[in-house]
Amino acid sequence: MTELLAKPPLRRLLITIAVVAVIELMTGPPGSNTAPTAGFKGSFAEHASFFGLFRTQRWVLFLFLALVGWGIVMVWMTNGPRVRVTLNKWLVVPRKFTSTRPVRWGVLGALLVVAVLLPHIINSPFWQAAMVEQIAVYVLLAIGLNVVVGFAGLLDLGYVAFYLIGAYTAAWVTGALPLPPLFNHALNPFWAIPIAIALVMITGILLGAPTLRLRGDYLAIVTLGFGEIVTIFANNLYGITDGSLGSKLIPHPSIHLGPLKYVWGLKPVPYYYLALGFVVLFLIVFSLLEHSRVGRAWTAIREDEVAAESVGINPLKYKVMAFAIGAASAGFAGVLTASQSNFIFPSSFTLTFSINILVLVILGGMGSIAGVVLGAILIQTVTEWLNNGQHWGYQPSDLYIYLGALLIVMMIFRPAGLIPSKRRKREILLSEADHENSHMDEVLLGDDT
Amino acid sequence: MGAFGHYLLAHLDTLKHEFWALFVGGVANGLLYGMIAVGYTLVYGVLRLINFAHSEIFMAGGFAGYFVMKALVGASAPSAFASVGLIVLGIVAGGVAGAVMAALLERVAYRTLRRRNAPRLAYLISAIGASYFLFNLAGKEFGHIAVSTPQPYINHAVFHIFGAPVLMYYIIILIAGVIMFIALDRLVAKTRLGRGIRAVAQDAETASLMGVNIDRTIAITFIVGGALGGAAGFLFAMGTGVVYTMGFVPALKAFTAAVLGGIGNLRGAMIGGLILGVFEGLCVVFVQAAYIDVVAFGILVLVLLVRPTGILGERLGRSA
Numbered sequence: 001m002t003e004l005l006a007k008p009p010l011r012r013l014l015i016t017i018a019v020v021a022v023i024e025l026m027t028g029p030p031g032s033n034t035a036p037t038a039g040f041k042g043s044f045a046e047h048a049s050f051f052g053l054f055r056t057q058r059w060v061l062f063l064f065l066a067l068v069g070w071g072i073v074m075v076w077m078t079n080g081p082r083v084r085v086t087l088n089k090w091l092v093v094p095r096k097f098t099s100t101r102p103v104r105w106g107v108l109g110a111l112l113v114v115a116v117l118l119p120h121i122i123n124s125p126f127w128q129a130a131m132v133e134q135i136a137v138y139v140l141l142a143i144g145l146n147v148v149v150g151f152a153g154l155l156d157l158g159y160v161a162f163y164l165i166g167a168y169t170a171a172w173v174t175g176a177l178p179l180p181p182l183f184n185h186a187l188n189p190f191w192a193i194p195i196a197i198a199l200v201m202i203t204g205i206l207l208g209a210p211t212l213r214l215r216g217d218y219l220a221i222v223t224l225g226f227g228e229i230v231t232i233f234a235n236n237l238y239g240i241t242d243g244s245l246g247s248k249l250i251p252h253p254s255i256h257l258g259p260l261k262y263v264w265g266l267k268p269v270p271y272y273y274l275a276l277g278f279v280v281l282f283l284i285v286f287s288l289l290e291h292s293r294v295g296r297a298w299t300a301i302r303e304d305e306v307a308a309e310s311v312g313i314n315p316l317k318y319k320v321m322a323f324a325i326g327a328a329s330a331g332f333a334g335v336l337t338a339s340q341s342n343f344i345f346p347s348s349f350t351l352t353f354s355i356n357i358l359v360l361v362i363l364g365g366m367g368s369i370a371g372v373v374l375g376a377i378l379i380q381t382v383t384e385w386l387n388n389g390q391h392w393g394y395q396p397s398d399l400y401i402y403l404g405a406l407l408i409v410m411m412i413f414r415p416a417g418l419i420p421s422k423r424r425k426r427e428i429l430l431s432e433a434d435h436e437n438s439h440m441d442e443v444l445l446g447d448d449t
Numbered sequence: 450m451g452a453f454g455h456y457l458l459a460h461l462d463t464l465k466h467e468f469w470a471l472f473v474g475g476v477a478n479g480l481l482y483g484m485i486a487v488g489y490t491l492v493y494g495v496l497r498l499i500n501f502a503h504s505e506i507f508m509a510g511g512f513a514g515y516f517v518m519k520a521l522v523g524a525s526a527p528s529a530f531a532s533v534g535l536i537v538l539g540i541v542a543g544g545v546a547g548a549v550m551a552a553l554l555e556r557v558a559y560r561t562l563r564r565r566n567a568p569r570l571a572y573l574i575s576a577i578g579a580s581y582f583l584f585n586l587a588g589k590e591f592g593h594i595a596v597s598t599p600q601p602y603i604n605h606a607v608f609h610i611f612g613a614p615v616l617m618y619y620i621i622i623l624i625a626g627v628i629m630f631i632a633l634d635r636l637v638a639k640t641r642l643g644r645g646i647r648a649v650a651q652d653a654e655t656a657s658l659m660g661v662n663i664d665r666t667i668a669i670t671f672i673v674g675g676a677l678g679g680a681a682g683f684l685f686a687m688g689t690g691v692v693y694t695m696g697f698v699p700a701l702k703a704f705t706a707a708v709l710g711g712i713g714n715l716r717g718a719m720i721g722g723l724i725l726g727v728f729e730g731l732c733v734v735f736v737q738a739a740y741i742d743v744v745a746f747g748i749l750v751l752v753l754l755v756r757p758t759g760i761l762g763e764r765l766g767r768s769a
Binding site: 025026030031032033034036039040149153155157210211213214216217218220221222224225228229232233235236351352355358362366395397398400401403404405406407408410411412415427 | 498499501516557558561562567568569570571572573574575577578579580581582583585586588589590591592593594596691697701704708737739740742743746749750753754757
């Protein structure tokens with residue numbers, strides 16, 4: 001029996017069935033504490049139709065899908081490498097073409113034009129609002145977190161804290177908090193943008209200077225706690241933040257500079273352009289940084305901190321820089337959210353939010369700016385589509401199940417992300433190649449591969 | 450200064466009156482933290498990684514125990530004999546659920562990456578993903594609202610120390626905790642399995658040359674830590690009830706306890722748990738309840754910055 005199970009085809013079949021059963025459970029109906037088995041029963045026994053083709057119990061349908069999936073896996077296992085080689089042969093010419101400078105600039109320009117025209121193409125008010133609140137804000141957060149996680153290789157699980165501080169800064173300078181604003185003079189949220197960015201960068205330095213000496217996993221847990229603490233304070237300091245009541249009556253931003261007068265109102269599209277402007281600004285700054293001395297220092301620290309230190313790089317200095325610079329875009333995103341929606345509640349800045357942003361970075365590809373932007377747009381669009389209307393019994397609380405599963409799947413199958421950064425990909429491949437060359441590790445692995 | 454002095458004096462007076470009651474509660478909490486912390490410490494010992502999904506092992510134990518109690522505890526209070534039986538059954542159910550969860554976790558989120566020799570960051574991310582997946586799935590299957598566990602005992606004061614009542618619940622935690630700790634300590638110090646765990650913790654490559662099956666040892670380490678974490682989950686659930694997010698805060702505190710005692714060090718995890726539990730219990734006098742988590746976390750940061758090896762030091766595999 002065990003020998004039979006150890007045979008690759010049967011093993012893969014069992015794994016496929018197990019994975020499909022988990023997917024069944026994830027997508028099935030919910031249970032409750034009074035009927036804990038209802039969800040399980042429903043997930044397997046409930047009837048479902050396969051794109052209207054045939055109607056059967058879910059377990060039959062999913063077993064069918066598992067078998068199909070297994071077939072694909074088996075074919076891929078024998079023919080995959082060959083297909084990959086052929087594909088690469090075909091892709092060499094287009095890759096050479098797309099990697100030339102004029103083509104890249106052309107593509108970037110075309111994407112910018114599309115981004116500018118997008119609100120005029122999409123007329124649905126739902127999607128116009130989603131483009132600001134759900135996509136632009138998340139893109140800003142993802143590219144910021146990418147500086148910390150992707151460039152410098154520091155796992156920050158409390159990134160939401162910077163977003164919260166940005167949002168509360170907007171409320172503070174406009175006089176919407178019990179805490180009186182600077183010089184007792186309420187400002188326009190537009191001026192909150194530089195103040196918020198400066199403030200989150202200072203917070204980043206203050207948090208980073210003591211904690212960034214710690215090893216990677218300790219840092220993750222400390223930043224996680226930091227995110228929680230900031231939320232606890234925002235939730236309880238009634239004299240400063242109005243506590244759990246949240247801050248209301250944050251005005252919309254406006255500009256009054258001589259002849260230049262503009263007021264952002266209730267409509268989402270003007271906010272979209274404001275956000276787009278800042279996204280482009282941050283993208284330019286971050287990609288210039290990536291290819292500068294600082295970016296190379298980050299890479300060096302990420303790959304081998306001791307080696308980096310031995311060639312004269314001060315790891316702490318560059319890590320703190322990454323923290324502060326990465327926080328900047330979150331600070332702006334906070335101001336944008338606060339001033340557009342007029343109100344903020346501490347309960348919307350949770351750890352879940354930090355993880356959500358982390359998923360965007362991981363899916364796109366740590367350290368790859370294009371990948372992260374794509375990942376953020378992709379996930380947020382799908383999420384909004386799922387939230388907007390009924391789709392296969394999806395409920396908003398299910399989202400985090402899928403995101404959690406996505407993190408595991410990405411780490412197992414494509415750790416460098418959808419559009420890997422070249423450096424990252426090489427790092428991972430090198431570490432795995434090292435592994436194959438070492439005889440000792442084969443011993444460590446055992447023989448049940 | 451005067452105002453602060455008055456504040457301090459007034460609170461010190463409260464502390465004097467409440468000390469023993471808070472102390473007893475703190476010890477019980479501390480034992481629970483210690484039981485969870487053991488899971489972090491064991492895994493850290495063999496893999497040098499923090500198991501970010503340990504909170505969900507704790508939650509699995511809590512839910513398993515909850516469902517067993519819900520099925521078996523009737524409306525009337527059980528007899529003393531039945532009470533003991535039910536509690537043992539709950540602990541076993543919690544422990545088994547925790548162990549199974551830990552084994553699955555190791556298989557899916559850790560071993561697949563270990564095969565590829567993935568960078569450390571990948572383990573952290575896959576464990577965080579597993580944690581999110583698990584507790585949100587639990588929320589979907591068992592509902593998103595908190596419920597209290599039917600109690601298989603009468604929670605009266607059994608005796609008093611210095612006028613402070615010692616509740617039945619605390620006695621149960623004390624007995625269960627002490628038994629489990631002694632058993633674990635002996636397991637790691639005296640058995641062949643424990644020797645394997647210690648050998649892998651000291652030097653995995655050499656241990657494998659000496660005939661220790663690394664994969665198996667790592668899996669068993671997860672299972673042992675998971676069993677204790679799951680049992681702690683049930684004990685916690687008896688007092689506080691269950692909800693899908695129940696693992697987060699106790700696990701964060703248990704991690705603090707593990708670091709406080711010296712991560713990788715079993716006795717350190719226990720001592721760290723007790724110190725944190727008592728300290729936190731006494732802090733109730735000085736700070737609002739909402740900030741208790743901030744205090745625990747402040748301790749973590751302080752320990753990491755001032756003495757990252759903890760009170761007893763990192764004694765990976767040296768002895769128990």
